[in-house]
Amino acid sequence: MIAYKNTKLTKDTLTQLYKSMLKPRLIEEKMLILLRQGKISKWFSGIGQEAISVGVTTAMKNEEYILPMHRNLGVFTTRQVPLKRLFCQWQGKASGFTNGRDRSFHFGTQEYNIVGMISHLGPQLGVADGISLAKKLKNKQHVTVVFTGEGGTSEGDFHEALNVASVWQLPVMFCIENNGYGLSTPTIEQYNCDNLADRGIGYGIESHIIDGNNILEVYEKVNAIAKSIRSNPRPVLIEFKTFRMRGHEEASGTKYVPNELLETWAEKDPVDNFKRYLIEQSIITAEDNDSFIKSIKSEIDQALEEAYAEEAITPNLEKELTDVYKPFNYQHVEAEETKEELRLVDAISQGLKQSMEKHDNLVIMGQDIAEYGGVFKITEGFVEQFGKDRVRNTPICESSIIEVGMGLSIAGIKSIVEMQFSDFVTSGFNPIVNYLAKVHYRWNQHADVVVRMPCGAGVAAGPFHSQTNEAWFTKTPGLKVVYPAFPYDAKGLLATAINDPNPVMFFEHKALYRSIRQDVPTNYYTIPLGKAAILKEGEDITIISYGAGVHWALETLENNSNISADLIDLRTLQPLDTETIFNSVKKTGKAIILQEDSLFGGIASDVSALIMEHCFQYLDAPVKRVASLETPIPFINQLEDQYLPKNKFQQALIDLLEY
Incomplete structure (x- = not known):
């Protein structure tokens, strides 16, 4: 049983919180029936965890981004995403969010300010950092909320994201749903600390532990924390204690869970307990509850009928191929006759500076690139001209910084990420090939990110500072790969890469930086990609x-x-x-x-x-x-x-x- 404390919330608010939990519960019960009937292929159940999704989402403003997981159906329903679209998404229909290209909750929607997960889990934490950075740069008093499970806190992305958010004081709410098991692995085999919230101490982050099954505690505490973050931007780590009542996904079952544990948590069911509380407090009646159930079930049945009536997707080869990249309307800017002799390194630096002047929403991120000017001095003097908001030193966390670039793009800001050496991109490989490269094809969201890659041998730098690893990325649909050999080309192609809304891997050969000179136009100009x-x-x-x-x-x-x-x-x-x-x-x-x-x-x-x-x-x-x-x-x-x-x-x- 859950003991609810006195609250100053109105009857209308309390009733709405209950109905917001009841809706995803009834949808899930219907989905489990459809799964057994073979009408949907897979289901990740959030039964027993509804209070977290509903309470957190209710505390957020509609214009604030939420990055949920696959057990956060309540985020989508509380944000009033039409059920027909959700059902079409789960059936792979065109009226879903991914045109049948991805399943379940692996999607985002700018219309509802929701950014869904990918199966690798961790990258969305850094993406939340990027979105919150964009809001901070735009002076928006917004909170960005991102969910993960206790299992996801073992991934390196979790630790990188917390570190970046702490160093940059980003207004992010990191929400851990500690539900007892990662698939079949209990928490005792996942981490060796009493509370995951304690990890906030190591990153200088404020942390809280909340009863994830108590909707009043979730909503009221999160609401207070969100208001505080808006007025005093900073990251906050919240651990919600809860339990997963169903299998990791339905096929895996729960045989590995002791029955007494299931029985204990069943008594803490967030929906049943809150219903009982509202009836006892005369806020609703049993008849009201029956009416709510009838209305929601009717909405579910109607939406399912409409989703089933929609025709299956007909493969369209041209559409599949053209949707890999966001369309780019190349605007040619002619090179003028006034020229100066530049080394390759100088042409790149000049091209970056002119693009920073052209795009006031362009941010450069990388290790030692601010006051120090980068290890190759390409961004020397940039801080003085553009400021530290736009020329940002980063911790040594390539994965998270690439994810920040993705988040910035979602929130409307261009970015350039400098790998100190192209060899180090291995530490950020996952978000490049699995997030940036696939995001437009999956749900029509572009990744406006250029990754600069100082590369190549000929400088006696050994196995970890000399690779030319372009073939890793030309194999990945969704990425563009540029590799100039001359100062003139480097400057013009870099300008185009930055203008292009798609992710571009821009290779710069270190041995050519100071050995190759050429007369280069002094003005800003562009060269089209894909032209030898x-x-x-x-x-x-x-x-x-x-x-x-x-x-x-x-x-x-x-x-x-x-x-x-x-x-x-x-x-x-x-x-x-x-x-x-x-x-x-x-x-x-x-x-x-x-x-x-x-x-x-x-x-x-x-x-x-x-x-x-x-x-x-x-x-x-x-x-x-x-x-x-x-x-x-x-x-x-x-x-x-x-x-x-x-x-x-x-x-x-x-x-x-x-x-």
């Missing part, structure tokens, strides 16, 4: 490369003036300019592809396959790939020289010409 550059024209062979490989190829051609070759600098790897490649190969009849990355699974392999598929009848020789050794990148110069393909490219080129 033909650096030399010839008749005998097509050379295809990008990044440092372009300069190796140029050096080789300068040392062999008798070779007549088309030299193509791809510049953009996704989208790829296949038209320029095919036209050149059809003319020359031979193709050689040079990349710095190791051979297997790299860009050269796909370009070679494309040429074989589309230009086979024009070829006079096999397509040749030249790449680095199949080893990690060594440190010492003589080993690194052996690793790189530069010194073997000339002989491979001559051999192919003589084929």
